[in-house]
Amino acid sequence: MPKQVDHRDRQEHISRALWHVVDKHGWAKATMREVAREAGVSLGQVQHYFSSRTAMLTFAMDHASAQTSSRISDRLQDLDPAGHPREVLRIVLTEMLPLHSDSRVTSRMSAAYVLEALHDEELRAQARIGMQAGRAMVERLIRQAITDGHIDDDRDPVVETDLLLALTGFTPLLELGVIDADAALKSIDTYLDRLFTSAGDPAKL
Amino acid sequence: MPKQVDHRDRQEHISRALWHVVDKHGWAKATMREVAREAGVSLGQVQHYFSSRTAMLTFAMDHASAQTSSRISDRLQDLDPAGHPREVLRIVLTEMLPLHSDSRVTSRMSAAYVLEALHDEELRAQARIGMQAGRAMVERLIRQAITDGHIDDDRDPVVETDLLLALTGFTPLLELGVIDADAALKSIDTYLDRLFTSAGDPAKL
Numbered sequence: 514m515p516k517q518v519d520h521r522d523r524q525e526h527i528s529r530a531l532w533h534v535v536d537k538h539g540w541a542k543a544t545m546r547e548v549a550r551e552a553g554v555s556l557g558q559v560q561h562y563f564s565s566r567t568a569m570l571t572f573a574m575d576h577a578s579a580q581t582s583s584r585i586s587d588r589l590q591d592l593d594p595a596g597h598p599r600e601v602l603r604i605v606l607t608e609m610l611p612l613h614s615d616s617r618v619t620s621r622m623s624a625a626y627v628l629e630a631l632h633d634e635e636l637r638a639q640a641r642i643g644m645q646a647g648r649a650m651v652e653r654l655i656r657q658a659i660t661d662g663h664i665d666d667d668r669d670p671v672v673e674t675d676l677l678l679a680l681t682g683f684t685p686l687l688e689l690g691v692i693d694a695d696a697a698l699k700s701i702d703t704y705l706d707r708l709f710t711s712a713g714d715p716a717k718l
Numbered sequence: 719m720p721k722q723v724d725h726r727d728r729q730e731h732i733s734r735a736l737w738h739v740v741d742k743h744g745w746a747k748a749t750m751r752e753v754a755r756e757a758g759v760s761l762g763q764v765q766h767y768f769s770s771r772t773a774m775l776t777f778a779m780d781h782a783s784a785q786t787s788s789r790i791s792d793r794l795q796d797l798d799p800a801g802h803p804r805e806v807l808r809i810v811l812t813e814m815l816p817l818h819s820d821s822r823v824t825s826r827m828s829a830a831y832v833l834e835a836l837h838d839e840e841l842r843a844q845a846r847i848g849m850q851a852g853r854a855m856v857e858r859l860i861r862q863a864i865t866d867g868h869i870d871d872d873r874d875p876v877v878e879t880d881l882l883l884a885l886t887g888f889t890p891l892l893e894l895g896v897i898d899a900d901a902a903l904k905s906i907d908t909y910l911d912r913l914f915t916s917a918g919d920p921a922k923l
Contacts (some may be wrong), residue, residue, distance in 0.1 A: 539834055539837040539838075540833055621833070624832075624833055624890075627829075627893060627894065628826070628829055628833065629744055631893060632742070632744040641895055644890065645896055675888070675891065675905045676905050678891060679885045679887040680881070681884075682886040682888070685849070686883060688832060688835075689842060689849055690842075690846055691850055691853055692853075697880070700880045703874070707912075
C-alpha cells in the first residue's frame with residue numbers, strides 16, 4: 514500500500530529533522546514549528562503526521578532506538594558465527610555512547626528524551642518500556658555467558674547487568690571533553706576483561 | 719557589606735526558583751520569564767541579577783554543585799576521623815545519583831546543564847571545568863587509596879577514576895524506575911568491594 518509507505522517515509526523524514534534540531538540547537542529549540550522549518554514542510558504537515566509534540570518525540574525516539582539496534586546488528590554480523598559474548602557486550606555498550614557521529618545523535622536524543630520524560634507520564638512510561646527491553650536483552654546475554662562458562666557463576670547476573678548499563682555514564686564525560694574516546698574504550702576493555710577473565714575462559718582472545 | 723550579601727541572597731533565591739522550574743516542569747520551561755514567576759519577582763529583577771539565561775544557568779549550576787559538595791562534606795563528617803576511602807568514594811558517588819530529593823534536584827539540574835552546554839561554548843567550557851575538578855578530586859582519592867594499600871597497586875588510577883565516575887550512568891535507570899535505589903546501591907557496593915578487597919585490606923569492615 515504505497516500510501517502507508519509514504520506516510521511512514523514522511524514521518525521518518527520529520528523525525529530526522531527533529532534529531533538534527535536536537536543535535537544542532539538543543540532540546541529547548543525542538544518545537545513542532547522549528548522541526549517543520551528544518552524538514553522543509555509546513556507546520557500543518559507536521560501536525561498531520563504527529564498529533565502532538567509527545568507523539569513526534571516518541572516516534573523519533575523509537576526510530577533512533579531502531580537505528581541503534583540496526584548499527585549493533587551490523588557490527589555483530591562482522592563477528593564470528595555466534596560472536597564471543599565479550600565482544601557482543603562491548604558492541605552493545607559502545608554503540609550507546611557518543612563515540613561517533615551516528616551514535617552521538619541517538620545518544621543526545623536519548624538524553625533529551627529522558628529529561629523530557631520526567632515531566633510527562635506518557636513519555637515516561639514509553640521510555641521505561643524501551644529501557645526495560647534493552648536491560649532485559651543485556652541480562653539475557655550475561656546469563657547465557659554465565660551458563661556457557663564465559664563469566665564466573667558466582668557473579669550475580671542482575672548486578673552485572675546494572676553495572677554494565679551504568680557505564681553509559683561515560684556519556685557526559687565524553688560530551689564535555691573531560692575524557693576522550695580512547696580513555697573510555699580503555700576503561701571499558703579493562704572492565705570487560707575483569708568480567709570475563711575471572712572464568713579463565715579459554716576462548717578469550 | 720550588606721548590599722553584596724543581599725545581592726548574593728537574591729541570586730540564590732532566583733537560582734533556587736530555577737531549580738524548581740527545572741525539577742517540576744523540565745528544561746524547556748526554564749526561561750527567565752518563568753523563573754521570575756516562580757521566584758515571585760519581576761522579569762526585570764531577574765535580568766538585573768543575571769545578564770543572560772546562560773549567566774543564570776551557570777550561577778544556578780555552581781550553586782547546585784556547592785550544595786552537592788556540602789552534602790558530601792556533611793556525610794563525611796559522620797565518618798571516623800579520616801574516613802575509610804571506600805566509604806568516602808561511596809558517599810561521593812551516591813550523592814551524585816538521584817537517590818533522595820535533594821540529590822534528585824541537583825542531578826536533574828546537572829543533566830539539563832550538560833545538554834544545554836553542548837550547544838553553547840561558554841557553558842560547555844564552564845561545565846568542563848567543573849567536571850574536571852570533580853574528576854581530579856576522585857582521582858586523588860583513588861591514588862591515595864593505592865598508596866595506602868587499600869586498593870591493589872596494579873590498578874590504573876586513571877581507569878579506576880573514569881569507571882567510578884561512569885557509574886553515574888545509574889541516573890536514567892533510576893529516574894525512569896527501571897531499577898530501584900536498593901538495586902543501584904547493591905551494585906555500587908559490589909563494585910566497591912571488588913575495587914577494595916583485591917588489596918586484602920585489613921581495615922575494611
